[in-house]
Amino acid sequence: MSAAARPGLLRAVLAHGSVQVGGFILLVIALLGIFAPWISPLDPAFLDPTIRNRLPGFESTVLQPDGTLLTVTHWLGTDQLGRDLFTRVLYGARVSLIVGLTVAVIAVALGLVIGLIAGYVRWLDGAFMRVMDGLMAIPPILLALALVALWGAGLTTVIIAVAIPEVPRVVRLVRAVVLSVREEPYVEAAISLGTPTPLILTRHVLPNTVAPLIVQGTYVCASAILVEAILSFLGVGIPTDIPTWGNIMAEGRLLFRVFPHNILFPGVLLALTVLAVNMMGDGMRDTLDPKLARRV
Numbered sequence: 001m002s003a004a005a006r007p008g009l010l011r012a013v014l015a016h017g018s019v020q021v022g023g024f025i026l027l028v029i030a031l032l033g034i035f036a037p038w039i040s041p042l043d044p045a046f047l048d049p050t051i052r053n054r055l056p057g058f059e060s061t062v063l064q065p066d067g068t069l070l071t072v073t074h075w076l077g078t079d080q081l082g083r084d085l086f087t088r089v090l091y092g093a094r095v096s097l098i099v100g101l102t103v104a105v106i107a108v109a110l111g112l113v114i115g116l117i118a119g120y121v122r123w124l125d126g127a128f129m130r131v132m133d134g135l136m137a138i139p140p141i142l143l144a145l146a147l148v149a150l151w152g153a154g155l156t157t158v159i160i161a162v163a164i165p166e167v168p169r170v171v172r173l174v175r176a177v178v179l180s181v182r183e184e185p186y187v188e189a190a191i192s193l194g195t196p197t198p199l200i201l202t203r204h205v206l207p208n209t210v211a212p213l214i215v216q217g218t219y220v221c222a223s224a225i226l227v228e229a230i231l232s233f234l235g236v237g238i239p240t241d242i243p244t245w246g247n248i249m250a251e252g253r254l255l256f257r258v259f260p261h262n263i264l265f266p267g268v269l270l271a272l273t274v275l276a277v278n279m280m281g282d283g284m285r286d287t288l289d290p291k292l293a294r295r296v
Helices: 009-015 017-034 085-120 122-136 140-151 155-181 185-192 197-234 245-255 261-288
Strands: 058-063 069-074
Touching (some): 009 261, 085 122, 085 155, 122 155, 140 155, 155 197, 185 197, 197 245, 245 261
Antiparallel strands (some): 058 069
């Protein structure tokens, strides 16, 4: 029986301390991003040059589109253009989580298909893995930079550019599982009975890849969030009119010594998000990996 099919496994995963702590932190950050319009009344692009670089807790009066005046507390201060940092950080959470989850889904889906074929169809294994080795030989940041420079900056481009370097890692993981499973007696019995290859892959091989893929998906998500922030910080990622933690820190780096809050708050949230996702991945690995699981 595969690790993913053991009774009570979901309960064991949810009971793991790292999964609980990481999941709670991630849930809070996700809720902040989802309910950003209701938490903060300001538009993340709204700027007021008269209140530039204000410290956290500063209050100002904002003229609403309907002509009414609204007194707003800038909980995290304002940036060098007079934009509310709290609002921009909240909306930045949306982008980071969207990029992380989307990249994880794309990388896992492509890696699963290629890995299943490479691991089971022997004559395709060499060709597929040489291509994957070539992609892995290029540092992920450099490959992402090259793809963004080729296709132009944008959310879709960044997602694709970050996902491509992650695919070979998923492929190698799935291929290793398939190479092990295809030698099992029940797979050989299915082959001897003339079971079609697609049915063998979906019924006997695929279930054994679920547990490691879930764990790998969390690491891909954390890596994607970090790479997106790096690209935005370097000015080659998502355009500055869309607030992300990376471009918020990039815009505040020149005044870091005088107004450190422009980088501190988005940086802390970025670190907490990556830490939370990695904690969930570590907890799932401890539970799902038969060599590390505390329960059998």
